[in-house]
Amino acid sequence: MRVWITLALACVLGSSAFAADTLRPSLLLTARPPAQDLSGRWTYSKDLYRTGLTDINGWPAKPRMERFRDVDVATAEAQGGVGFFEYDLDRGPTMELPGAWNSAVPELRYFDGLMWFQRRFDAVRPQPGQRSFLRFEAVNYRAMVFLNGKEVGRHEGGFTPFVVEVTQALRETGNRLVVGVDSKHDAQTIPGEITDWDLYGGITRPVKLIQAPATFIDDATLRLSDGGHLVGSLQLNGPQSAGQTVSLRIAALGLTLRSRTDASGEARFDTPAPAALKRWSPESPALYDVDFEAGPDRVRDRIGFRTIAVRGSEILLNGQPVFLRGISIHEEEIGPNPARRIDDVAARRLLNEVKEGLHGNYVRLSHYPHSEAMLRAADELGLLVWSEIPVYWTVDWDSPAVLDKARRMQAETIYRDRNRAAIALWSIGNETPVTEARTRFHTALAQTVRALDASRLVSAALLVERNGDTVRIADPLLPQLDVIAVNTYAGWYGDDTLDTVRRLRWDVPVDKPLLFSEFGADAVAGLRDPTVRRKFSEDYQADYYRATLAMAANVPTLRGLSPWVLKDFRSPRREHPVYQNGWNRKGLISETGQRKLAFDVLAEHYRGMQR
Ligand code: GCU
Numbered sequence: 088m089r090v091w092i093t094l095a096l097a098c099v100l101g102s103s104a105f106a107a108d109t110l111r112p113s114l115l116l117t118a119r120p121p122a123q124d125l126s127g128r129w130t131y132s133k134d135l136y137r138t139g140l141t142d143i144n145g146w147p148a149k150p151r152m153e154r155f156r157d158v159d160v161a162t163a164e165a166q167g168g169v170g171f172f173e174y175d176l177d178r179g180p181t182m183e184l185p186g187a188w189n190s191a192v193p194e195l196r197y198f199d200g201l202m203w204f205q206r207r208f209d210a211v212r213p214q215p216g217q218r219s220f221l222r223f224e225a226v227n228y229r230a231m232v233f234l235n236g237k238e239v240g241r242h243e244g245g246f247t248p249f250v251v252e253v254t255q256a257l258r259e260t261g262n263r264l265v266v267g268v269d270s271k272h273d274a275q276t277i278p279g280e281i282t283d284w285d286l287y288g289g290i291t292r293p294v295k296l297i298q299a300p301a302t303f304i305d306d307a308t309l310r311l312s313d314g315g316h317l318v319g320s321l322q323l324n325g326p327q328s329a330g331q332t333v334s335l336r337i338a339a340l341g342l343t344l345r346s347r348t349d350a351s352g353e354a355r356f357d358t359p360a361p362a363a364l365k366r367w368s369p370e371s372p373a374l375y376d377v378d379f380e381a382g383p384d385r386v387r388d389r390i391g392f393r394t395i396a397v398r399g400s401e402i403l404l405n406g407q408p409v410f411l412r413g414i415s416i417h418e419e420e421i422g423p424n425p426a427r428r429i430d431d432v433a434a435r436r437l438l439n440e441v442k443e444g445l446h447g448n449y450v451r452l453s454h455y456p457h458s459e460a461m462l463r464a465a466d467e468l469g470l471l472v473w474s475e476i477p478v479y480w481t482v483d484w485d486s487p488a489v490l491d492k493a494r495r496m497q498a499e500t501i502y503r504d505r506n507r508a509a510i511a512l513w514s515i516g517n518e519t520p521v522t523e524a525r526t527r528f529h530t531a532l533a534q535t536v537r538a539l540d541a542s543r544l545v546s547a548a549l550l551v552e553r554n555g556d557t558v559r560i561a562d563p564l565l566p567q568l569d570v571i572a573v574n575t576y577a578g579w580y581g582d583d584t585l586d587t588v589r590r591l592r593w594d595v596p597v598d599k600p601l602l603f604s605e606f607g608a609d610a611v612a613g614l615r616d617p618t619v620r621r622k623f624s625e626d627y628q629a630d631y632y633r634a635t636l637a638m639a640a641n642v643p644t645l646r647g648l649s650p651w652v653l654k655d656f657r658s659p660r661r662e663h664p665v666y667q668n669g670w671n672r673k674g675l676i677s678e679t680g681q682r683k684l685a686f687d688v689l690a691e692h693y694r695g696m697q698r
Contacts (some may be wrong), residue, residue: 107538110498113250113324115220116304116379117459117503118388121295122211122219125264129290130179131188133458134201139174139267154203155265157236176205176265184294186426187227187287188448197659199286201269206294209260213298218254218325220299221264224292224459228276231267243492244277245291246455246477247499253296255643267292277492278477283671284417284454287427292458300383302327307379308505309335310542311360311392315527319356323345323381328352333381338365340375360392366405367391372469390467391508392624397544397569400644402600403472404511411471412646412693413449414441414675417603417656418457421680425657429457434464440653440676442468444686446693451604451649453548454479454502454517465509466687472507473546473604473649474502475514478532484524493528494535501539510543517548517604518574526563533567544569548604551575556587559594571596574605574651578631579622585634593642600646606635607651610685611666612677616690623666629684636692650689654678 134140138152150156151172160175182191184204188605189196213219223230227245231238235258240251268290272280282469302325309319321333322569334345340361365373374391393405401408419425420433429437438461441447451473452461465472476496483489497513504510515532519525533545551573552559560573578588595601610628620626632650655674661667670678675686 100490107535110494110535110539110655111306111322111660112248112495112499112502113305114248114499114502115222115250115297115299116307116386116388117248118471118506119297119299119304119386121222122213123208123296125206125208125221125294125296126185127183127206128181129184129204129206130176130181131177131205132203133198134203135198137201137269139201139203154205154630155231155233155236155238155267174203179205179501184290185224185292186289187285187291188289189286190424190426197286199270199288201267201271202289204268205288206264208262208264209295210257210262210296211298212259216301217268217298218252218301219257220250220252220254220297222248222250222295223266223290223295224248224294226266226268226290227270227288228272229269231269233265233267235263244496244499245590246457246502248292248459250297251498274483277456277482277489277496278479279482281660282454282477283658283660285659287404291427292429299553301325302382303384304333304379304381304386306502307335307386309356309377309390310505310623311364311366312392312542313396315360317342317344317356317360317364317392319359321348321352321354321356321379321381323348323352325352327382331381333379333570336378336380337375338378355468359641363393367393367466367469368405369469369471369635372385372467372508374466388506389463389466390506393508395511395542395544397600398480400597400600400646402511402544402570402646409448409471410696411449411602411649412445412696413451413471413647413649414445414446414447414689415451415453415649415651416441416457416532416652416653418455418461419654419656419678421654421676421678424680425678429460431460431464434458434461436680437461437653438464438468438470440550440680442470444682445675445690446697449473449647449649450653451475453652456496456504459503462507462509466507470509471511472509472619473512473514474500474504474510475487475517475548478516478519478529480518481520482528484522490528490531493532495548497532497535498539501536503542512544512546512570513565514572515545515547518550519547520550521562521564529564530567531686546572546602546604548568548572548574553577556590557592557594557682560596565596565599568599570600570646572602572604575603575635576606578634579606579608585630588631588634589637591638595642595644597644599644601642601644602647602649603639603645604649606648606655607673608632608685609666609672610681610683611672612655612681614666619641623663623672625684629688632685632688636688650675654680
């Protein structure tokens, strides 16, 4: 039995009526700079049978296996006696964090279970009265956090940040931070057990020690409303939260706004946007330093201001119709052995392939919330973003606990990213098979998104139906979506020839914008077959793109493309010994960044759209 307690479920599960603020995560405003970055070498200890939590026969774990204890094993052993240990995180092997364990050493490639990590550190001394927190940017999939032998927090979900307060548990020197990470997925997790991407278990994004005043800015947001106002809010956390004067300043616009927090510690802002305000767009990604202040606390975020809306079948960016020239991306850095280690350099290398290489203005960051580095790079470079939580293929649609996890994952994503102008769409799922329970689940999720952020568009990547040469979209979820999106693989999966693909006709609702959220074909970089043009050759992939783009040109309400996928990525489902070897080869570039013929087909197509 796994001794895991899923997230404390504060809201009423499964009901559509819920208070959005029960979903508010405390993230200390993600822009807040850390006092200390705990990236680096961590020791680790495998615990495949979770003996550090539960002994055989369900008995309580034995101290000799409890990796989280604040014990110096070598010193204890030197004293002799009857006690002994079957772990020692002080003398264990090390790996570089952040980064997934599957890529760290060959023996861990397919390890799927509980891994214990340890970091010893001396803490930066907090100012008098300051509070201390640990923020984990992502731990895949469940995390259990101990500091100096004391459990200080837990989290479930592999792609969103969480914060634990350590003010009491932190000591000045010799801190022992131990994190149990369980990568196991099942019918109750999001995503479920089977995905078409690698497991990537572990502490995959940075761990930071953050210090803040006793009453601090926990969240602050500002955006441009459709009515041309700058609207936002600021949330204080701490004993002096209510009735406080707070302010925000945009020096570049000569703007200062003041407000007061209410009894719950929240203050609101609303003012006509200054005439000098430059709107954010892919062509002109204008960003402003916004300084939020509350007493001794000051935090700066870098925010772009734009509007996004739908009007009939058009997507409007700053009131003008836009076509999303994009590509889908998995969170893997370019290189032969990706560890899901995405820093600003890795993010820009991927996104410049889209911006400069493909002449794109859009990326689908599939199938889960990507690192904050990726979103900030998209803000800076000027790329619109589709953000998605991993309600992928099948989850337990009938479980209120699973719905609550999805809601919390969505809330953590929105609270982390809602100041990112690049994000235009929140996606609530990918290729989920149509059942009544699934549509109820997604409907509740769509309501959550709208309650948390009514300023962006809601979509989902849907499956299509085929009737001869006609492709139909008749998903009962459509009324909940602002933008329809579908994954279509005619010409790769199934027995369509590329001539058939060119002839396909689409029967789609015409009152909403349509996106092709996926289409793609595998190709091994360097494998040429100009005569027979077999599948898995670059030649076939290029022909497939030409045929699919020709078909797409005949769909009158099509407003965007995010073909599957920018880069070859690891997947345990792809095991052809010549062509795949654990890689999904639908990339337009190989895992080391080698462009394939189809890259230029799409680039030319998008370049032609720019004129
Ligand atoms: C699916 C799925 C992707 C998958 C792709 C493929 O549509 O959304 O995650 O990798 O198809 O089959 O390559």
